[in-house]
Amino acid sequence: MNEETKKYRLTEKYIQYKGRILYRIQAIKNFSDVNCGEYGGFVESEENLNQYDNSWVYDEAKVYGDARVEHAANVKESAVVFENAIIFQYAVVKGNAKVYGNAWIRESAHISGQARIYDEVRVAGTVKGNSIISGDVTIYGNAYIRSKGTVRTSSDYVIVENINLDNQILTIYKARNNEIYVTNQEGYEQSLEAFMTNEKDCGEVIYGVLLINGFNLK
Incomplete structure (x- = not known):
């Protein structure tokens, strides 16, 4: 060169x-x-x-x-x-x-x-x-994985869009000890269990998306 x-x-x-x-x-x-x-x-x-x-x-x-x-x-x-x-x-x-x-x-x-x-x-x-x-x-x-994310297969995370949460794009992913977390690109993060409790209207939709995408819930 x-x-x-x-x-x-x-x-x-x-x-x-x-x-x-x-x-x-x-x-x-x-x-x-x-x-x-x-x-x-x-x-x-x-x-x-x-x-x-x-x-x-x-x-x-x-x-x-x-x-x-x-x-x-x-x-x-x-x-x-x-x-x-x-x-x-x-x-x-x-x-x-x-x-x-x-x-x-x-x-x-x-x-x-x-x-x-x-x-x-x-x-x-x-x-x-x-x-x-x-x-x-x-x-x-649009994936946003933070905290203690541990993704080893494509079944360990899912991106969820177009649900009734101010057009947020959510990432649901596996963390240590098989915990599951929900995040967005604004820095929001909580456990899937807490999210399902706080956002009851979206819970059924989220669960359906996870099943359709083969997310590993175990």
């Missing part, structure tokens, strides 16, 4: 992490919200962060192995991305989140908190808190 087209360089500042050497990156031109000369996070090689788009690794974030960050995606704060994971399009991974295995984080997905995303997972929604998403699962569009 022509050196003039590159957006960053690997500096001589490095750390040893999990038996690997990771290099602090530095922007060598202005792009997106990054200024020329600004330092970023750490990568193992230029294969980890695309040189010709608006993607960036910020703060103390780390990307290594065969992982890639592309398009306008960001990895921030203390997040770690490794193995064969791909962060792309407009996705953001931040906090202390870890993304690895063959996971793809895409579209406008947001991963934060202590979330762990791995295996063959594909995420286009929002995952935060202490959630663990694994297996061969796709978390899509």
Whole structure:
């Protein structure tokens, strides 16, 4: 690649992490919200962060192995991305989140908190808190999983739309100890049991949606 087209360089500042050497990156031109000369996070090689788009690794974030960050995606704060994971399009991974295995984080997905995303997972929604998403699962569009979500199969979560709750989009998902929670994108969260008690008019509709979608109620 022509050196003039590159957006960053690997500096001589490095750390040893999990038996690997990771290099602090530095922007060598202005792009997106990054200024020329600004330092970023750490990568193992230029294969980890695309040189010709608006993607960036910020703060103390780390990307290594065969992982890639592309398009306008960001990895921030203390997040770690490794193995064969791909962060792309407009996705953001931040906090202390870890993304690895063959996971793809895409579209406008947001991963934060202590979330762990791995295996063959594909995420286009929002995952935060202490959630663990694994297996061969796709978390899509309007899904909003937080707290202690534990999604290992497609039967562990359901998105519910078009019910009489001010047009809210709800995500119902499995958590630790087989608890079931209801959330929305405004940060609302409570147990399914409490929701069914408080929203009696919608209870039958919700239950029907869960059964139709094969949600694992056990």
